Amino acid sequence: MQKTVLAAVAALFAWGSTALAEEFPTRPVTIIVPFAAGGPSDAMARILAERMKVTLGQPVLVENVTGAGGSIGVGRAIQSPPDGYTISFGHLGTHVCNGAVYKLKYDLVADLEPVVLLPSNPMVVVSKNDIPAKSLKELLDWMKAKPSPPTAGTAGAGSGSHIAGVYLASITGVKLQYVPYRGTGPALNDLIAGQIDVIVDQTSNSINQIRAGTIRAYAVTDAKRVASAPDIPTTDEAGLKGFHMTLWSGMWVPKGTPKDIVAKLNAAAVDAMKDPAVKKQMENLGLEMPPQDKLAPDALGAWQKAEIAKWWPIIKAADVKVD
Ligand code: MLT
Numbered sequence: 001m002q003k004t005v006l007a008a009v010a011a012l013f014a015w016g017s018t019a020l021a022e023e024f025p026t027r028p029v030t031i032i033v034p035f036a037a038g039g040p041s042d043a044m045a046r047i048l049a050e051r052m053k054v055t056l057g058q059p060v061l062v063e064n065v066t067g068a069g070g071s072i073g074v075g076r077a078i079q080s081p082p083d084g085y086t087i088s089f090g091h092l093g094t095h096v097c098n099g100a101v102y103k104l105k106y107d108l109v110a111d112l113e114p115v116v117l118l119p120s121n122p123m124v125v126v127s128k129n130d131i132p133a134k135s136l137k138e139l140l141d142w143m144k145a146k147p148s149p150p151t152a153g154t155a156g157a158g159s160g161s162h163i164a165g166v167y168l169a170s171i172t173g174v175k176l177q178y179v180p181y182r183g184t185g186p187a188l189n190d191l192i193a194g195q196i197d198v199i200v201d202q203t204s205n206s207i208n209q210i211r212a213g214t215i216r217a218y219a220v221t222d223a224k225r226v227a228s229a230p231d232i233p234t235t236d237e238a239g240l241k242g243f244h245m246t247l248w249s250g251m252w253v254p255k256g257t258p259k260d261i262v263a264k265l266n267a268a269a270v271d272a273m274k275d276p277a278v279k280k281q282m283e284n285l286g287l288e289m290p291p292q293d294k295l296a297p298d299a300l301g302a303w304q305k306a307e308i309a310k311w312w313p314i315i316k317a318a319d320v321k322v323d
Helices: 002-023 038-057 068-078 092-101 137-145 160-172 183-194 203-212 259-272 274-282 297-318
Strands: 029-034 060-064 086-091 110-126 151-154 177-180 200-203 216-220 246-254
Touching: 002 259, 029 038, 029 068, 038 060, 038 086, 038 183, 038 203, 038 259, 038 274, 068 086, 068 246, 086 092, 092 151, 092 160, 092 246, 092 297, 110 137, 110 160, 110 203, 110 259, 110 297, 137 216, 151 160, 151 183, 160 177, 160 200, 160 297, 177 216, 183 200, 183 203, 200 203, 203 216, 246 259, 246 297, 259 274, 259 297
Parallel strands: 029 060, 029 086, 151 177, 151 200
Antiparallel strands: 086 246, 110 200, 110 216, 110 246
16 A cells, blocks of 8 residues: 555656646746856846747846855855756856865755856956056066056956966966955956956956957967957967966756756757857857857766866865955
């Protein structure tokens, strides 16, 4: 008798979760962006959300939950119900580097289900305009000659812009004074105003200000130039051979989210990335779309694990301090 009851309960549960997945979503979906509005993460999430709502048939909202290099927003997403209605937006910084910088109250792999790998871009070394440097070499000379360390805006310890700054400092011997913001949107405003000296920023965040001439670009951290910003040299060309760093983004949901729901969110994001208008917006920001063969959820999972294996030893060796 007991076995029959258990079998019936299991069947009912299975039917229930399938029925849930078939109806999903029946209300708005929220993407938690762990950085301030107006920055590169926020911009990419809003571009995708606008198109994902078409496939999902429900509004897709963006909520900015900031602080601690993005780890507060990721933690908020992880604590939400595993029902597909809360997505954790993040990137190399939040879903890899933070794990080596902070004693997180969560596990970046065990507590999250990967949904989809998103566009990526190199970092770009940018400065305020009133620095007398016209090349990366001249900028580094200026930084080394300063009586006090130059100020570098970041999105907080463990963020992409912070790790990129640490990377630059470690290979050039330049000392930097890191100035943490709730995202590189606000940091860029201060760079334009001349309040801070440099940012090693996501290209997508700085590219329009570079084009407008309100800040100065020196090099992109890649072996090839950014197609939509061909005037910016690579770090290799600018004399910093091998200073390469690609900041990729992704979406995750809390562990335990039904696979059928993960598949629906993945399909909505893939549809968005295939949309010609979305592709044009991303490419104009200097973002590269992910490879076609890396769009399944488990491809993001494998990539995240490989990046943890690569970056954690580098970050731990650099003894990165939390501000
Ligand atoms: C970072 O530096 O980690 C991000 O670019 C910050 C942001 O998206 O605002």
